[in-house]
Amino acid sequence: MAPRLDTITFLSDYGTGDEFVGVVHSVIRSIAPHVAVIDLTHEIPPYDIRAGSLTLGRAAQYLCPGVVLAIVDPGVGTERRGVAIEVGDGQSYLVGPDNGLLASAVAMSGGATAVVELTNTELQLAAPGATFAGRDVFAPAAAHLCNGVALTELGDVIDPLLLRPGLMPLPREVDGTIVAEVLWVDHFGNCQLNVDPDEVDHLGDRVQLRWGDDVRTAERGATYQGIAVGQVGLVIDSYGMLSVCLGKRSAADELSMGVGTEVTLAPPGDSDVIPTGAAQSVTLTPRSTT
Numbered sequence: 001m002a003p004r005l006d007t008i009t010f011l012s013d014y015g016t017g018d019e020f021v022g023v024v025h026s027v028i029r030s031i032a033p034h035v036a037v038i039d040l041t042h043e044i045p046p047y048d049i050r051a052g053s054l055t056l057g058r059a060a061q062y063l064c065p066g067v068v069l070a071i072v073d074p075g076v077g078t079e080r081r082g083v084a085i086e087v088g089d090g091q092s093y094l095v096g097p098d099n100g101l102l103a104s105a106v107a108m109s110g111g112a113t114a115v116v117e118l119t120n121t122e123l124q125l126a127a128p129g130a131t132f133a134g135r136d137v138f139a140p141a142a143a144h145l146c147n148g149v150a151l152t153e154l155g156d157v158i159d160p161l162l163l164r165p166g167l168m169p170l171p172r173e174v175d176g177t178i179v180a181e182v183l184w185v186d187h188f189g190n191c192q193l194n195v196d197p198d199e200v201d202h203l204g205d206r207v208q209l210r211w212g213d214d215v216r217t218a219e220r221g222a223t224y225q226g227i228a229v230g231q232v233g234l235v236i237d238s239y240g241m242l243s244v245c246l247g248k249r250s251a252a253d254e255l256s257m258g259v260g261t262e263v264t265l266a267p268p269g270d271s272d273v274i275p276t277g278a279a280q281s282v283t284l285t286p287r288s289t290t
Contacts, residue, residue, distance in 0.1 A: 004034070004146060004147060004148045005035075005065070005066045005067060005092075005093075005145065005146040005148075006034055006035055006036060006066065006146065007035065007036050007037075007038060007064045007065070007066030007067070007146075008028060008035055008036070008037045008038070008066055008067045008068075008069050008142050008143070008146060009037075009038045009040050009059075009063050009064065009066065009067070009068045009069070010024065010025075010037055010038065010039050010040060010042075010069045010070075011040040011041055011042070011044065011052060011055060011056060011068070011069070011070045011071070011072075012024075012042045012044065012070070012071040012072065012134065013042070013043075013044040013045065013046050013047065013048065013052065013071070013072045014042045014071070014134070015042055015043065015046075016042055020132070020134065020135075021039070021042050023135050024069075024134050024135055024139045025037055027125065027135055027139040027140065027143070028139050028142065028143045030143075031139075031140060031143035031144060031147065032143040032144070032146045032147050034146075035143065035146045038064070040055070040056075040059060040063075041055060044072050047072065047074040048072065049072050049074070049099055049100050049101050050100075050166070050167060051072075051184075051259070052070060052072035052101050053100055053101050053102070053103055053104045053105075053166045054104060054168075054183055054184060055184075056068065056070055056101070056102065056104055056105035057104025057105055057107070057108050057166075058184075058239050059105075060104070060105040060108035060109055061108055063092075065088075065091050065092050066092060066093075066146065067092065067093045067094070067095060067142045067145050067146055068092065068093070068094045068095070068096075068102075068105060069095050069096065069134075069138055069139065069142040070094065070095070070096040070101055070102060070105070071096055071097070071101075071133075071134040071138055072096075072097075072099075072101050073096070073097040073099065073101075073133060073134070074099075075097065075099055076097070076130070076131055076132075076133050077129075077130035077131050077133070080097055080098060080099055081097070081098040081117045081118075081158075082095075082096070082097055082098070082117065082118040082133060082137050082138060082141075083095070083096070083097070083098045083102070083115055083116065083117055083118060083158070083163070084115070084116050084118060084141050084145065084151060084154050084155075085102060085106055085112045085114075085115050085160075085163070086112065086113050086114040086115070086151055087106060087109035087110060087111070087112060087113060088109060088110060088113070089113050090113070090151075092109065093142075093145050093151070094106060094109075095118075095138050095141050095142045095145070096138055097133070097138075098117075098163055098164050099164055100164045100165060100166040100167065101166075102163075102166075103163070103164070103165050103166030104166050104168070106163070107166075111160070112160035112163065113160075114151055114157070114160070115157070115158050115159070115160045115162075115163060116151055116152060116154050116155045116156060116157050116158065117155045117156050117158050118137055118138070118141050118154055118155045119154075119155035119156050120153065120154050120155045123140055123141065123144050123149070123153065123154055124136055124137050124140050124141075125137075125140055141154050168194070169181045169183070169194055170194065171193075171194055171195050171199065174264075176266070176267070177264050177265060177266040178195060178199055178200055178203075178264070178265040178266075179262060179263075179264050179265075180193040180194055180195045180242075180262070180263050180264070180265060181193065181194050181260060181261070181262055181263070182244075182257055182258060182259055182260060182261040182263065183241070183259065184259060185252045185257070185258060185259060186237075186243075188224075188245075188250065189245075189246070189249070189250025189251050189252040189253055189254075190224070190235075190237065190243045190244070190245045190251060190252075191243055191244040191245075191251050191252055191255075191257045191258075191261070191263075192237055192239070192241050192242075192243045193241060193242045193243060193244065193263060194241070195241065195242040195265070196240070196241065196242070197236050197240075197241075197242050199242075200234075200242065200265055203265060203266070203267050204267065204268075205219065205220045206218070206219055206220070206268045207220065207234055207265050207266070207267070207268065208265070208266045208267065208268045208269060209232065209244065209263055209264070209265060210263070210264040210266065211255075211257065211261055211262060211263045211264070212256070212261075214255065214256070216232045216255070217232070217268050218232040218233055218234045218244065219231060219232070219233055219234070220233070220234045220235075221233045221234070221235050222235070222236075223235065224245055224247075227245055227246070227247040228247045229247040229248045229249070230246070230247055230248075230249070231246070231247045232244065232245075232246055232251070232255070233245045233246070233247065244257060244263065
């Protein structure tokens with residue numbers, strides 16, 4: 001028996017309007033009552049494997065050692081494999097479908113040290129249908145790992161090199177510009193680009209942004225607070241990537257940017273002017289009573 005683990009971090013595209021998340025929690029508790037389940041998010045857009053993979057990749061270095069249970073599985077019930085992946089020589093495991101969802105987190109964790117396909121039905125729930133592997137296959141596997149069941153008891157060993165890779169768009173340089181893509185839009189409407197800040201240092205503190213038919217000049221800032229109201233900014237986000245923001249507003253909404261939007265970063269033109277923003281100071285005085 002391997003050492004017991006006490007944490008499962010759970011990500012899915014299930015949402016919280018149905019009972020799916022609660023059922024998975026209950027299955028885990030019935031097998032491994034000592035385990036705490038951390039809900040990373042269940043708001044991944046339905047079927048969006050890339051969004052789930054990028055979320056795991058962003059979070060991986062901050063997750064408590066244990067088991068990551070990740071389920072975004074449009075191929076459920078088909079020939080796609082269910083897998084459990086060891087990382088860190090047994091410090092943690094990732095459980096989910098082999099469809100690229102786990103790839104970013106595996107890479108951020110230093111790569112897979114062992115992998116099994118989840119083929120041992122004795123450590124799974126009897127399934128009335130083939131469409132809820134999260135309940136019947138993946139949750140039991142995660143719970144059994146936390147109980148100290150050896151990885152190899154869950155199924156057949158496979159070569160880590162046979163895991164399906166994730167797809168991560170890379171920026172490209174074209175005639176002195178950087179052609180980037182919006183990877184993620186956060187709750188505040190900031191648009192994360194697939195660009196390391198060092199890649200645009202040569203452009204200076206003012207950068208022209210072009211997307212679709214729009215052209216704006218952005219000002220680089222150290223914090224979101226430092227971008228004036230209404231001003232387009234480029235700020236290094238909490239994961240170290242460059243993000244397009246709008247002072248005190250949603251860049252995604254007001255600039256019509258979304259995941260997958262192609263954004264070209266270039267030196268500003270001579271006619272580019274940085275807007276001053278809509279903010280102005282207001283002085284409040286006591287209201288006269290006479």
